[in-house]
Amino acid sequence: MVSLKENKKTTNQSTVITNGALGMILFVATEIMFFSGLISAFVVNASDNIGAWPPKWQPRLPVEATAVNTLILFASAITLFFAIRKTKSKTDGNFKTSSNLLKITMLLGGTFVALQGFEWVQLIGAGLTSSSSLFGAFFYTIIGMHGIHALAGVIYLFVISLKIIKSFDSNIKMKMMQTLSIYWFFVVLLWPVLYLLVYVLPSKG
């Protein structure tokens, strides 16, 4: 993401949306298609294995504990929202506050990833591994792919939180925040879909 540096010299036409934001929207759109592939594979296999999804002898997923983790991730979206609102007044003092809010967002995101890692260790101990059953394979692939995106987002949040306290054009800072927020909101909003699909629905049947 660091290399998403804009060519600032010529934007010949008045544009509706900045280059960085448009590029990030396109990137997120391809990511959505990627997760759609995984989700449809999951649904196809779930419907092929009705009654055994997950198999009876495999451990259940911690639906309640992960609900708490979901709230932590949602909280990070709220802190990011306030970080962006602070930038609207464009004074350097406010970018300091934004930077701090970004760091809180980063910590919340990091907690989410860490708790998942903790959960994985327990599940592997209980006998759910990537090769123990198809459900396990899907669980680690889908949740792991989301986790990698969350981890990349945490690094991205950290980089931007350091950048915006340096002194340069505040318009560019705002654009950087905008691009960052598209990515992090994608990570946050994707999660409830995966939570419902992988954790909640299989636990019902």
Place this chain on the structure above:
Amino acid sequence: MSAHHEQSFISKYVFSIDHKYIAKQYTVTGMIFAFIGGLFAVAFRTQLAWPGTNIPFIGVLDGMKYNMLVTNHAMIMFFWAGMPILLAGLGNFVIPLMLGADDMAFPKLNMLSYWIFFVSAVLLILSFMAPGGGAAGGWTMYPPLNAQQGVDPDANFLVNLWTGGSLLILAVAVEFASMLLGGINFLVTSLNMRAKGMKLMDVPAVVWMINLATVDFMFSVGPLISGAVMLLFDRIFNTGFYDPARGGDPILFQHLFWFFGHPEVYVVLLPAIGIVAEIVPTFSRKPLFASRWIIIMATASAFIAFIVWAHHQFVAGIDPRMAEFFSITTIIISVPFAFIFFAVIATMFKGQIEVKTPMLWALGFLVFFLVGGVTGIFNGSAGLDMYIHDTYFVIAHFHYTLIPAVFFAGLAALHFWFPKATGRMMNETLGKLHFWITSIGFNMFAFPLFFSGLYGEHRRIFNYSSYQPMMADWIINIRHVATIGAMILAAAQVLLFINIILSATSGEKAGKNPWKCNTLEWVADSPPPHGNFATPPSCYRGPYEYSNPKRSGSDFWPQNEQ
């Protein structure tokens, strides 16, 4: 515009952020791979025509080696030749120039995209060095074969990663990451960096087509990457996504693969049509017929391309009702292409046609692609496809679509934009000779295969000696003719290399606008400096105002002149 400062050797020739130089890097890499892929084809065609021949550098082909060459021939031609040349190379060169921009929207991302592509090429080469050799499971990577070939389920995951099959999947995934970065650049540049006054309908057809191809690629590649990730995990983490014995579903991979695989065909085809739509008006001195409708039709086809994929799976045991749906959509998608074809032909009607080398290649595309397009209708009909599936009829069909698209249109583009890229004209005599020998070789190789395919010759057999019905004299002759054709096709490319080297070093100097063309790239110097234009051009009209009666004195009207 003097913001583009002096560049050091490394930043100019290696890690360049200049879109024109990146375009050259992509094109040259793609051409080298195209040649390698072509030699693979010559090698396995030799085995088919004269089984047991000792082939230089490779030796006598056994089944495994034969499969390896076939698999990698397809992979290389699609992902390391077709896409880098037609999408990345051409797109990087023409998009900023034709839009009047000084560079891409994200120049550094652009450089990164080439070097990620380079890494993917290295991974591809490494896959041949893995124990057991390169991947040999067919370019479609179908499981369960490709989930198991060369894999030891009890071994460490690194051991299984270090196999031809796994490395090839990884190489393809890295290549896609590179094309994704390039695609983001293309779309953002085209939407946000057009010259002042340039409306979307003033954008030249080739830029439209490259962007439509990019959209097709970007929105179809996600499911394939997810499918490939699962396939790779089956190989290295023993997950069993596609293993029916463990509840997995191998047909699922086919859906994920072809959801990408079919739009991918249009990723290669659309830029080719765009090239022809630029060249034909220029050399006919007439406006592109129904240019607005060509773009609308191409957009329609880019969307229909997403709902035709299962026509590759008619014999995979899919529901006949589903097959019917995909038959219908497949035949519908030929309508917009038929429209575009007629419009391009109508452009030439009563024009002052001048058959220079670029025009010759463009005409070659029109003639030969038609054969591929028409035979596609046979393959698209589910009932008929049951019979011709996996025969040489299909091989002949898609070589009649892909060779005109990648080679004929690609070479048309090379001859057309070579003066802009290097400042020198290409040699006409050598170019025409190259065209005719290539055309003869190509048709000799591909056309006879329609007949052996209809007779039932199956495509995945490396030695027919033990299949008596396939050893009739006439069918053996067909194999010989096809193989000699492939050899001529490969040998003819030597002329291209000679022409490029001679012309780049001592060709006739080209002015700014050797073809008297309207689009903005011809306003810049040849070759354009870093930063492209001395002053950013403005755009006043569409790109195809040839022989306009309102314009006195010349038969063309550049987009930047009032």
